[in-house]
Every structure is written in structure tokens, then in C-alpha cells.
Amino acid sequence: MKDTVEEVVTAPAQLIRITAVVRRVVQEMHMGPMDNAARVRVQFLLRECLAELDECLDSSLNAELRRVVRIDLAGCTEKSLHVAMATLLGWLEGLVDGIQMALTAQRLATVADARNKISQEGTALSFNGLNRTTGARESVRTGQYL
Template sequence: MSEEETVLIPGASAETPEEMPSDLIEQPAKVLRIGSMVKQLLDEVKSAPLDEASRRRLRDIHRQSIKELESGLAPELVEELERLSLPFMDNEIPSEAELRISQAQLVGWLEGLFHGIQTALFAQQMAARAQFEEMKRRSITTSESDKSSGPYL
């Protein structure tokens, strides 16, 4: 699957009030890469003290990560992400605690998004399996009724 493709669930019901999470990710590979990077960055930041320059750099990385994530998401998720992530002021260097909280919040949001996608894909697989079993059952029933029609001449 290319980055430019939108993940869609074939046969997803139009009756559901909300879109499936996987319908809202326009560039899944990009979102996964950025999510992995942000998680790794958070793990690194937890173990090291940050001086002013590294806090400034981390603030910029956080800001750019959100901007890049937004380019891979549908408008509904972009709005949600913007509501949840509080921007840092340009002229202020955030404290270590502020940076860690912001990174942890972003990682948590991404993990929730990924969990929603996994759940949707599992539901799709279960629906496909049920549909296949129904087709198989119908095929067996049809072939049994064909046998009782007698020999061909």
C-alpha cells in the first residue's frame, strides 16, 4: 500500500454514526513512522536531563511532528489532535516536564488511534470470515440439491 492511499474498509456499514478509525487515515505509513519516532523520542527523553538547547530542539520536533501527522490524517482527526495538543509559545522554552507531558500525550493519542485501527481491521476480518462461511454453506447446499436431479442424458 502506498503512502498516498486511504485505508478503507470494504463493506463497512453506512449505518454506523461515526466513521471507522481506519477510514480517517489518509497516509497510514506516514502516521505509523511518525508515531514510532515520537514514541522512541519519548523513551530517550525520559532517561536524559535536557539542557536549554535540547528542550528548544525537542519543542521544534514536537511541533513539526504534529504538523506532519496532520498531513496524513482526515480533517476530523486533525481537529481532534489540535484540540488535544497545546502549542508551545515561540518565545518560551518549555520545561522538561512540559515536554515530557506533551510527548506522552501525543504517544497516548497515537496508540489510541492505532488501537482503533486494529479493532476495525479485526472486525473487518471477522465479517469477511462470516461472509465466506455463509458462501461456503450455500455452495454445499446448492451442490447437494443438484445431485438429486438425476443423471444427464
């Protein structure tokens, strides 16, 4: 299993841009029926988005994406294109949410490690000015700061 976001997503900014493009295309598709030129353009965008995702995701995420978004672009209908784009958008948004959660968990773990290290080293002062490890009184400055 991969440990960091950088190992599964090599280009997070590119992933965010692709997600924004797909979200906008899905919004446009909901505006009304598409003519043939619009359908061809959406097929092109879907193909390009999938190709770009190949570049910025690791192999396991790419395999999952290919299982989730299955479409034959050669003979797809407007409805199947809607479903494929909405599915892609949902998958991308889930991935972005997962990345945000992983980054938050990493930050929380880093903060907890730092707090543990500080308390183990005894360098932190308690509220009353006593060193937590030795119990000795430390000088605590009080008053107004200029």
C-alpha cells in the same frame, strides 16, 4: 461517520513512523534532564510531527489531536514538553490500536459474509459428503495424497 480506515488515515505507514519517532523521543527524554539545545530539538520534532499528522489524518482526527495536545512551544518548560510528548504518544498509540481493531473487525465481517454466501449457495459440503442444501451425496475423495 467514516466507514473505513482509509477515510480517516490517508497514510497509515506515515502514521506508524511518526508513532515510532515519538515513542523513541519520549524514551530519550526519560533518560535525564535536557539542556537548552535538546529542548529546542524536541520542540522542533513535536512541531514537525504535528505538521506531518495534519497531512495523514482527516479533519476530525486532526481537531481531536489539537484538543488533546495543547502546548505553546514558544515558552514551554521541559516538564510541559514531557507532558506534551507523552500525551501525543498515548493518543497515537490509541489511534493505532483502534485502527488494528477496525481492520480485524473488517476481516471478521468479510469471513462471516463469505461463510454466509457459501452456505446460501449450497456449495459447501458437510463433513459426511452430503450437499447441505439438496442432501445429495457428493463424491468425496479420501486417501493418501502424493
